[in-house]
Amino acid sequence: METKIKSKAFKQFSEATKTLLNPVLQNWKDQGGKIVGYFCSTVPEELITAAGLIPLRMRATGSTSTERSDAFFSSINCSFARHCFNLALTGDFKFLDGVVCINSCDHVRRIYDNWIRFVPDTPFVEVMSLPRKTEPAQVAWYRDEINLLKGKLEKHFGVKISNKTLWKAIKLHNETRRLQKKLYELRKQERPPITGAETLAVMVAGTAMPKEQYNNMLRELLDELKGAKGPGGHRARLMIVGGILDDPEYVKVIEDQGGLVVTDSLCFGTRIMWVEVDESLSDPAEALAKYYVADRPSCPRFYGEHDNRAKYIVDMCREFKCDGVIGERLMFCDPWAVEHYMLGQDLKAAGIPMLKLDREYITGGIGQLRTRVQAFLETMGR
Amino acid sequence: MLVGGCDVGSATGKAVIMRNVEIISYEIIPSTTKPEVTARTVMDMALKKAGLSSISDLNYIVGTGYGRLKVPFANENISEITCHARGAQWLLPTVRTVVDIGGQDCKVMSLGDKGKVLEFVMNDRCAAGTGRFFEAMARVLDCGLQGLSELALQGKNPATISSQCSVFAESEVVTLVNEGKELSDIVAGLHASIASRLNSMVRKVGLVEDVVLTGGCAKNDGLAKALEEKLGMSVKKLPIDPQIVGAIGAALIAAERVSKQTMKSPV
Amino acid sequence: MDEKIEKSLSRMKEEIAQFEPILAVLKAEPGEMGHLQSFPLEDLIGNHKRIIECVEQGKTFLASQYTNPVEILTAMDVPWYFTVQQQFSAGGTGGSPHTMEDLEEMDRLGIPSDCCTLLRLLLYYQVAGLLPIPTAYLALTEPCDGVTGLHAAFMNHPDWRDVPVFVPDPPYHDDVRAFDYYASELKGMVDFITKYTGKTMNMRRLKKVVEETNKGYALWLEYSDLRRAAPAPHSYAMPMSCFYILNTAGAGEPEVTQWYRDMVANAEMRIRENRPEVPNQKVRLLWYDIQPTYFSELVPWLEQEWGAVIAMDMVSYCPYELIDTSTEDTLFRGLAKRALLHGPMIHQAHGVVDNVIHDITRIVRDYKIDCVILPGHMGHKDMAASASIVRETCRDLGVPYLYIGLDVCDKRYTTLDQMKNKIAQFFTAMGLG
Numbered sequence A: 001m002e003t004k005i006k007s008k009a010f011k012q013f014s015e016a017t018k019t020l021l022n023p024v025l026q027n028w029k030d031q032g033g034k035i036v037g038y039f040c041s042t043v044p045e046e047l048i049t050a051a052g053l054i055p056l057r058m059r060a061t062g063s064t065s066t067e068r069s070d071a072f073f074s075s076i077n078c079s080f081a082r083h084c085f086n087l088a089l090t091g092d093f094k095f096l097d098g099v100v101c102i103n104s105c106d107h108v109r110r111i112y113d114n115w116i117r118f119v120p121d122t123p124f125v126e127v128m129s130l131p132r133k134t135e136p137a138q139v140a141w142y143r144d145e146i147n148l149l150k151g152k153l154e155k156h157f158g159v160k161i162s163n164k165t166l167w168k169a170i171k172l173h174n175e176t177r178r179l180q181k182k183l184y185e186l187r188k189q190e191r192p193p194i195t196g197a198e199t200l201a202v203m204v205a206g207t208a209m210p211k212e213q214y215n216n217m218l219r220e221l222l223d224e225l226k227g228a229k230g231p232g233g234h235r236a237r238l239m240i241v242g243g244i245l246d247d248p249e250y251v252k253v254i255e256d257q258g259g260l261v262v263t264d265s266l267c268f269g270t271r272i273m274w275v276e277v278d279e280s281l282s283d284p285a286e287a288l289a290k291y292y293v294a295d296r297p298s299c300p301r302f303y304g305e306h307d308n309r310a311k312y313i314v315d316m317c318r319e320f321k322c323d324g325v326i327g328e329r330l331m332f333c334d335p336w337a338v339e340h341y342m343l344g345q346d347l348k349a350a351g352i353p354m355l356k357l358d359r360e361y362i363t364g365g366i367g368q369l370r371t372r373v374q375a376f377l378e379t380m381g382r
Numbered sequence B: 001m002l003v004g005g006c007d008v009g010s011a012t013g014k015a016v017i018m019r020n021v022e023i024i025s026y027e028i029i030p031s032t033t034k035p036e037v038t039a040r041t042v043m044d045m046a047l048k049k050a051g052l053s054s055i056s057d058l059n060y061i062v063g064t065g066y067g068r069l070k071v072p073f074a075n076e077n078i079s080e081i082t083c084h085a086r087g088a089q090w091l092l093p094t095v096r097t098v099v100d101i102g103g104q105d106c107k108v109m110s111l112g113d114k115g116k117v118l119e120f121v122m123n124d125r126c127a128a129g130t131g132r133f134f135e136a137m138a139r140v141l142d143c144g145l146q147g148l149s150e151l152a153l154q155g156k157n158p159a160t161i162s163s164q165c166s167v168f169a170e171s172e173v174v175t176l177v178n179e180g181k182e183l184s185d186i187v188a189g190l191h192a193s194i195a196s197r198l199n200s201m202v203r204k205v206g207l208v209e210d211v212v213l214t215g216g217c218a219k220n221d222g223l224a225k226a227l228e229e230k231l232g233m234s235v236k237k238l239p240i241d242p243q244i245v246g247a248i249g250a251a252l253i254a255a256e257r258v259s260k261q262t263m264k265s266p267v
Numbered sequence C: 001m002d003e004k005i006e007k008s009l010s011r012m013k014e015e016i017a018q019f020e021p022i023l024a025v026l027k028a029e030p031g032e033m034g035h036l037q038s039f040p041l042e043d044l045i046g047n048h049k050r051i052i053e054c055v056e057q058g059k060t061f062l063a064s065q066y067t068n069p070v071e072i073l074t075a076m077d078v079p080w081y082f083t084v085q086q087q088f089s090a091g092g093t094g095g096s097p098h099t100m101e102d103l104e105e106m107d108r109l110g111i112p113s114d115c116c117t118l119l120r121l122l123l124y125y126q127v128a129g130l131l132p133i134p135t136a137y138l139a140l141t142e143p144c145d146g147v148t149g150l151h152a153a154f155m156n157h158p159d160w161r162d163v164p165v166f167v168p169d170p171p172y173h174d175d176v177r178a179f180d181y182y183a184s185e186l187k188g189m190v191d192f193i194t195k196y197t198g199k200t201m202n203m204r205r206l207k208k209v210v211e212e213t214n215k216g217y218a219l220w221l222e223y224s225d226l227r228r229a230a231p232a233p234h235s236y237a238m239p240m241s242c243f244y245i246l247n248t249a250g251a252g253e254p255e256v257t258q259w260y261r262d263m264v265a266n267a268e269m270r271i272r273e274n275r276p277e278v279p280n281q282k283v284r285l286l287w288y289d290i291q292p293t294y295f296s297e298l299v300p301w302l303e304q305e306w307g308a309v310i311a312m313d314m315v316s317y318c319p320y321e322l323i324d325t326s327t328e329d330t331l332f333r334g335l336a337k338r339a340l341l342h343g344p345m346i347h348q349a350h351g352v353v354d355n356v357i358h359d360i361t362r363i364v365r366d367y368k369i370d371c372v373i374l375p376g377h378m379g380h381k382d383m384a385a386s387a388s389i390v391r392e393t394c395r396d397l398g399v400p401y402l403y404i405g406l407d408v409c410d411k412r413y414t415t416l417d418q419m420k421n422k423i424a425q426f427f428t429a430m431g432l433g
Helices: A008-018 A023-030 A045-050 A079-089 A106-118 A136-157 A163-188 A196-205 A211-225 A248-256 A284-295 A306-319 A334-349 A366-379 B035-049 B080-091 B131-141 B144-154 B166-178 B183-205 B221-231 B242-259 C003-028 C034-057 C070-075 C085-093 C099-107 C117-127 C145-156 C176-197 C203-226 C237-246 C254-272 C299-306 C328-342 C354-366 C387-397 C416-430
Strands: A035-038 A054-057 A098-102 A125-128 A236-242 A259-265 A324-330 A354-359 B002-008 B012-019 B022-030 B060-064 B097-101 B106-111 B117-123 B211-214 C062-064 C080-082 C136-138 C283-287 C308-313 C371-374 C401-403
Touching: A008 A023, A008 A196, A008 A211, A023 A035, A023 A054, A035 A045, A045 A054, A045 A136, A045 A163, A045 A284, A079 A106, A098 A106, A098 A136, A106 A125, A106 C387, A125 A136, A136 A284, A136 C176, A163 A196, A163 A211, A163 A259, A163 A284, A196 A211, A196 A248, A196 A259, A236 A248, A236 A306, A236 A334, A248 A259, A248 A366, A259 A306, A306 A334, A306 C145, A324 A334, A324 A366, A334 A354, A334 C145, A354 A366, A366 B080, A366 B117, B002 B035, B002 B080, B002 B242, B012 B035, B012 B242, B022 B035, B022 B242, B060 B080, B060 B242, B080 B097, B080 B106, B080 B117, B080 B211, B080 B242, B097 B183, B106 B183, B117 B183, B131 B144, B131 B166, B131 B183, B144 B183, B144 B221, B166 B183, B166 C416, B183 B221, B183 C099, B211 B221, B211 B242, C003 C034, C034 C080, C034 C237, C034 C254, C062 C070, C070 C176, C070 C203, C099 C117, C117 C145, C136 C176, C176 C328, C203 C237, C203 C254, C203 C328, C237 C254, C237 C308, C283 C354, C299 C308, C299 C416, C354 C387, C371 C387, C371 C416, C387 C401, C401 C416
Parallel strands: A035 A054, A035 A098, A098 A125, A236 A259, A236 A324, A324 A354, B002 B060, B097 B211, C062 C080, C062 C136, C283 C308, C283 C371, C371 C401
Antiparallel strands: B002 B012, B012 B022, B097 B106, B106 B117
């Protein structure tokens, strides 16, 4: 991706979005380090960090086909799940020392069932039970799930995860969140020094590197961008709302039409960092559970939170002075389909234009994407 | 002031030339595999028809359509959604819903009072309800596109075509023909099924009078009639070849760029 | 009466008008199966009338989904209706007269067509005002994303925004910890019902109701066992009604238990006298999904053209356990386990895929299945993701396996002709029938 940003850190971030085993991770492995992949941003990364391992958010970057996985899934299954599993079958995830699955959605939860049967050489494959509601009883349930996973990690990897180590990891991850939020704050201004596509690269990289190193690199980037101003004169300031979007190219196609993405509600976006884990509690597992289930901006996986989500989006639009919202979802995703259906109504009431886009996990159909975005910008009179 | 609009579609290329906001010539040609060639060819033909010698005679050119990025002489490109809406509204100021059925896609646009697009929905993922589909059917039934339209109008008991997919619908049609069903009923059924699909798209953006059809398939009276039945209201006819509406819209926008004011309708 | 209210009751009133004449005929000339066939209709009509009365007289009533324990609702004597009932009845009665127009209107809602049609239809009914607005309702977030999304949209509707709703939170695991967690959720549900209906839970009554449904389930299991016989005693409609009756209003009433007794008796008699409802049976099928709303256009063809009977189906093969009614704790834990693990579709879709493998293995062996059909309803994303696992299971069992890929509500998705062609080619290739 062509960019005006000079810092070496950004180059590394960009690189990390193009591969699974980026050079930083490769280096970690070469030195005997271990990596545990996880599906869904509600899996507590901090626990994996506390175990001395690197948490890697599962992506299917670079996948070109679902030939192998199509036999296990079917044509009505999400392309993200199919591509990920395809890579698992072709051995591209051999470098993983473990995978934590979760019942985030119907497609992804079956990755667990298929993985344990058909990808037997992955040593540690577990599944967590994520609640649907966000009340205290659910926080308690998830705290117990976290403790159970902690026990399993300790046993398998031969480590001890004390409360102290867990708090240390939480503080580290919170620092990441703080730095990422700082980056977004820069985008509130009229001429943000970083584009949406570039920001996505930074966020994705954050899920694919050891956090200490990442934090240092991010500080370097923030230094460069401090006081910098990007080009102005954008046709519109946009917010992207959706699920698992990890391809900066997709955002670039959108921005090439003249709009600028200034903020989002995405799995690789504000949802994972806008709020921090509450460090004032005494039990770190409880703190994590509260964060992942109750405190953090939710996604439609959670029931009964739509009003909060709609408010979050409208408030975010006002804060970042957005002219419109682009809602994207992967085909066959039920939660986001209904969410966008409702959001369309909410945003209409709030007077914010919305464009709904369906996509496949591997970016394609660029001509069609361009036409829709261009028409959307034109209908906004820009 | 001389302006041009060039709509490079997947099936056909269209060019419209306007002098002082009046259409002085237009041309429609089948698309070649290279959009830039299609654009140049159709524009040259339109220029010739208008008695103009060179493209530099035009003050401003807007490109639109699927190949709009490859119109080398265009000063600007605008989405076909905006162009179809603009063109339709200029031709018929009371229009509020535009149903465009092109070679490879179909779309519905809902317009506000001043021709502004409020909402739109597109089907560009499959051939059902597009020019390709009708061409395929005309081939299977060996009757030509005009013949298809006539048959549709003659059908008294439209057959039920249940396939959503145009490829499967083709098989269904062959089966019905073999079963000895009336050709006109089969064709009427096909049109009803497409109209149903379009109706669904229209409802998604909201049905508001007046409704017009644009695009090549708008010349199919059978389809217009079938759509009227589904919508429960009449589809207004445009005073010009509906296939050039996109190019008209593009030319209008070109004129606006030159004079920096909104172009009024000729009516 | 208020137009809105009238509209919300219109479908129920139509169904009453549709079924009452049929009921009259069945009562006048019951034949062998008369009582068995008329009971579900009477049950449905009776419940519709009860709800209509509640609406017209401003009495409290609830709406719910079938996995929320019906025993609790019966024990608390709360009138309720099953929101998805229209589509489920359609499956048994050959489709509602409004199906096509409902589907077309549903399309216009603008929810992507890759979402489960069953749920989109239900949302359409709500949006169109075709569902009576209850005092409060019990939602569901099991077992699939679609149902969660639907209930989220339900809450968002302007007329339902202020209607209190409760949903028990489902754990993904299947151990005692999970059952206890769900049991406490169910207790929360009881408190919710009390809060909004004023009705309280009487544990003795609950015990009695659960003891009664225990009998019903035991009989249903017995009936399912009888389907192992070759030839299978009944065609598809009666066996599939079994699920419906124990999961709707009136569950826990002795009349319901009697119905199951009669079903068992009839099946036993037919087996003894070698007088199956479907003659000339040649192929025994496992239909591993819920029944489509247009089933009555498919199964008679299977039975007559191919001598193929549905010896067992997904909805009927549920490993219900009898609940220990000795204490409040055992009662709630039992109800929790039943709700999480035993109900149709929940059993198959909840949690990991092991239930499916286990069931298919047992069914194929015990029911001497000649062919496993995975209809593959387009809403069952998790089942679609289990296609290979099921295929391998069938290969290990040496039984032919056919995947169709259809929409249980919408025959435009895969047409009946397409389905029949696929089945015919498959049967021929496998030398069945």
